[in-house]
Amino acid sequence: MSIQRLCHINLIGLQQQKLSVLDDLQALGMLHLEPAGLDASVDGSNETFADTATSAFGSITPEDAKQAVSYLAACQRIRRQELFDQSFDPERLVNEVLVNRQKARDLADQRIFLQRRIADLRPWGNFELPDLDALEGQRLWFYQVPLYRLKEMTAVSLVWQQVHKDHRYAYVVVISEVEPASNALPVARTHTGSISLSTLEDQLVQTHRDEEQVMIERESLSRWLFCLQYSLAKVDDQYQLRLAEQGVWQSESLFVVSAWVAEDDCPALQAFARRHGLALQQRSPKKHETPPTLLKNPACVAAGEDLIGFFKLPSYRGWDPSRLVFFSFACFFAVIMSDAGYAALIALGLAFYWRKLGLSQSGKRIRALVLTLATAGLVWGVLVGGYFGADPPTAWLTSLKVVDINDFSSMMTLSIVIGVVHLVIANLLQMWMRRFHLHMLASLAWVVVLIVSLSAWLTHITPWHQGAIALALVLIVLCSSSQSGWGKQRWISGLLGLSNLSKLFGDVLSYLRLFALGLASASLAVTFNQLASQVAAAMPELGVLFYVLILLIGHLLNFTLTVVSGVIHGLRLNLIEFFNWSLADEGYAFRPFKKQEVVPWKT
Template sequence: MAPPIIVNKPVEMYRINIIVPKHLVEKASSILQEAGTVHVEKTGRGVEEYIKQYDRLNNILNKISHIMNQVSKVSLDVTVTKLELESLDIDKIEKDVNSIYSEVEGMLQKISELENNLRELDGLRNILQFLPKNYFLKDICFRGKYVSSIAVKGGVDGVNQLISSFKEIYVVYKMQVEQNIVAILVYSSNIHESLIEKLSLLGFSFINYNKIANMVSLNDTVEEALRKINESYMKYSAMISETRKRLRDKINNYLMDLGKYLLIVENKIMQIKTLLNLYRSKYLVLLSGWIPKNNVGQVIDSFKNQDIPFYYEVREPVKGVDEPPTLLRNPRIIRWYESIVKFLGLPRYWEWDPTPIIAYSFALFYGIMLADMGYAIAIILSAIFILDKFVSDPKSRDYVFFKNMIIVSSIVGLIIGALSGYVFGASLYVLTDVLSDPIKFLILSLIIGLIHVNISHALTLAKALKEKIIGDILNETGLFITEIFGIPYVLYTMLNTPILNMPVEMYNYLLYGVFIGIGFLIIGSLKNMGFLGLLMWLFNLTGLLGDVLSYSRLAGVGLATIFLGASFNKLALLAFTGLESMIPVPLADAIIGGLMMVIILVFGHLINTALSALGGFIHSIRLCFVEFLSKFYEGTGYPFEPLRIVMRKRLVIE
């Protein structure tokens, strides 16, 4: 496999669940330890999760059945492909089913309320139709301070029992309807609660003040009230029919999807049904975690070779649902720069690993800012022979990576220093004057910055295309268009530097391309930030300019390293010549002057070596983090830490 050029991908992970008998859990753990490839997240009575999953699936199944039972006389042939069976996850099915179920339940609730209204209207009508049509409702459903009235309907024996129970009741109207009596009762208000309770116990239907006041006016006659009740009855009946039709249409629209969901859920239930039957004995333990895809067969074979009864389940992670741990796998040398990336944060499993481009970038930036053979060799030797003394465990993986990264970056500095011909600030020869000429060095730094920043924006565009973020796609596209047309225009009109032998008259047309790019920027900013985008798009251009100018620190720190070294050299030479002229003794002046020169050189170049190492590291980190990774990198992942047997470890007791 070819090495990654720009970015890499974390190692592909699978979710693995292994269920073993409880008395063999220690042996199963030992197998996983020996394999050293499983990042265990859950252990113990995790089988209960399968019970929850089973209950969850049954709940979904019941909802689907409930929804589909609302339609009748429908024949449905449902077929589920293997791809649909694997790709349609339970979360999506549950979300869709809950959404449909909520809509259906809302309509059923409305139908229930309307049907309840019909029943109440029926109850009123069954009493009012047997009362004189010219009676006013306020007379037959009156509630006063001392006297009240009520219209009732019940059996003949019940009416007699009611009258005998309450001496304060007077029948002012009575009509027999088959086996029932419709009557208007006038009674003392102080027995109202007892009367209502008795009517309910005897099974009477009745019209009281509160119920009828919500449906008709108390100033209506019985005839007018019946007309209004009939109108309301027809209205509610029509609403019920319309709601039932909408309910059927809604379910029919989703019927095929619901049928597929039903099949998928039933299959999922069957997958764990046998396992749950075994679980009733409570002798099973779940070991659950993440494993690199290429190691699945190794672990399963290990269990089979040990003759352990086990059940296992392996599946791919689902984006948006699962967040597997991150295991980086980069080629040698590039791998050493993982420590730089980890300073900002480990990449999430779902994002790119930027270690390759960071390795190239950091080594180049560090080497350019070092750019001196003497200081590069001094840093390499310090890393090899001295740096170990400042850490508690010099054999730790992260430290070894960091140390090797410093050595490799310093070797790059040694190579660039060989091109410039500088050793501890002294120019021995000149192969190129780019690194000693401030203007040329600055131009080189800005060109490097322009390329590096645009790689970052290209990765941002690729990420936006991958995740379909329209606003970011428009912003990055607009930025590239503006650069393509704007940079030649600025170079020619402001710096009088034509490029590509372009005819002079063509430069004016470049502005049209710039305006198109700005249009993309404005639309993208509006898409991302709304009205505020009308102002914020400008910061995309100024941000690009600021990012590129930030790379001028390459020239600044690089020149500072050379000039500061040269300054110490001149200072040492001045000290030598000054002391030589001040001391009259011929041999003594050379010894004292030479000693002072050596002290200044050693002390000065030690300081400059430390400053070069520290400054190069800090500014390289800044360029990689702020100007580059901040555009597209999240770095919120967590490390893959497999269960393994540790055979060696250094303990430090302080």
């Protein structure tokens, strides 16, 4: 659908032009370079990269610089960005940021330790251990005894005193010159330490002050974030340039850059070659070659590329499922949510972050996806009449309720029909990709099995249904193999193909999760509403407060579970069940050789 057609090109130039041409190609950003006889998968320890990094950051590694950038970018408040000047020193700045980060970590660890020590020591009270001379050689030993074992202390022959008791423990102090034997008391000794409670609390207050100071320093350093990002981007660009230099074929007088380029970009590349006095060889991919996959979709549905990219990228000669996955994911998410109120919350959250998401291309993709999810959720929520688990608030919205989510039979039927339609589309697309080959008839046979089986389930089995399925199974046996000839291997492949019957049945039933999760979400919303109402009726005075708390906490929990379920299972039905029947081969991504773009921070 939207897989870009590529051309293989060779750019040939004089050896003295190599570096300048590669630098301009990187600025052009159109080529997916193919290394000529050299390994392009060089890691960050590459010698040329180390030289480049040293020139920009001194003794600081690029990995340290990336960590510094991430640390500053996560700052809660980022200062207005500074411009490059004589005072900007990347090495010194990275060192300061990393020292600040380590201080923040150490102080956080110290704060957590002090909070735990104070919580453990508070039941014993604020005390200081006396000197040994003050007790004439006697010592204090502390024991935290569970209440159900406190009666065992009556049998202890030592001098002891209970100093505190709560709902679980009695806090006992034993006076003895040496530590009592391990079996002398019901529990092991508690270590309280030698520092008093008031001293620990003072240390905690000072730790909070130190943390505030570190955060102030971090915020101050954040004004150099753009400069640091820009410097780091330049280092990465130099690394990619050195890597490309290693990957070109070269002789004493000539060099050759081999790459893939989109057909639409060929005119611009031809102009580039003429401008630099380069020879350009251009051809279409050969049958045995496996070019990278370059997807191109409109901005409004480009997020579909991100949805499929982390799981399975189609091969160059396959088809692009990103648009179909984009819309089917939105539909599945809406069915799982089944509440217009929750969809409205998503829309409100999107409106709040709309401008911020529009600052980057990835943010615009996410924005379009979330808008589609919210729209689909609102439409389906209105059709099922779900508004935070309550009935439609007006008669007009009630008239729009056409689906009863509590009608188990109808909802199960709808889920099965959705699954069959989704898998029919998958097999039809697979059949189209196998056109002009006998193998395509196997995909057609699976389409027949799906449609005829659904018809028989919705009505009743007839001889016509049985005959159609039998014919389809025969086609599966005969046409499941992609090999030519009618030898033994074809029959074995055909019989193995029949084993997909159980997988097909299981995949169709997987779509029942749409109904099950949608019903669970709606039922939880109703349950929280009923629980809140019952509490309000049972407690006339504080009932309103508990009513509000139960609604807020309950619906927040249900909303979170619904969104997580919608994302996970909505993607799962597309990336597993659907892809199993529609995508045969996996490809690799088209990675353009280009300079990094650094977007200035707007604060």
